[in-house]
Amino acid sequence: MWSFLVFLGSVAAAIGIAVLAVMVSNTYRTKAENAGHAGIMAYLRAVPCSDEDKRDAVDLTLKGLMMCLVGLVFPPLLLIGVFPLFYGARKLLYALMGLGLVNDAESPDA
Secondary structure (H helix, E strand, O other), X not given: OHHHHHHHHHHHHHHHHHHHHHHHHHHHHHHHHHOOOOOHHHHHHOOOOOHHHHHHHHHHHHHHHHHXXXXXXXXXXXXXXXXXXXXXXXXXXXXXXXXXXXXXXOOOOO
């Protein structure tokens, strides 16, 4: 009986993580479309110009950090949390430094 409950808990956790991932993906896809970007990756690579974009970068960084911290208890979340932590921190740091990101599509190949 105990092993069955552990199995059900694991399945419920996996389903919860999948639903959370789809919800986050849809949220960022909508933000990317509203900001005029081609997709989620273009949105994540873009330098935040407005205050709202900077707030989104901070939120993304903190969400990734929290997922990584929760991932110490439940290891699969550590792998999921690394991506928002990286992109959010990168956007935030470039905005703080006043730098723009190099657009790979527009830069000439060396």
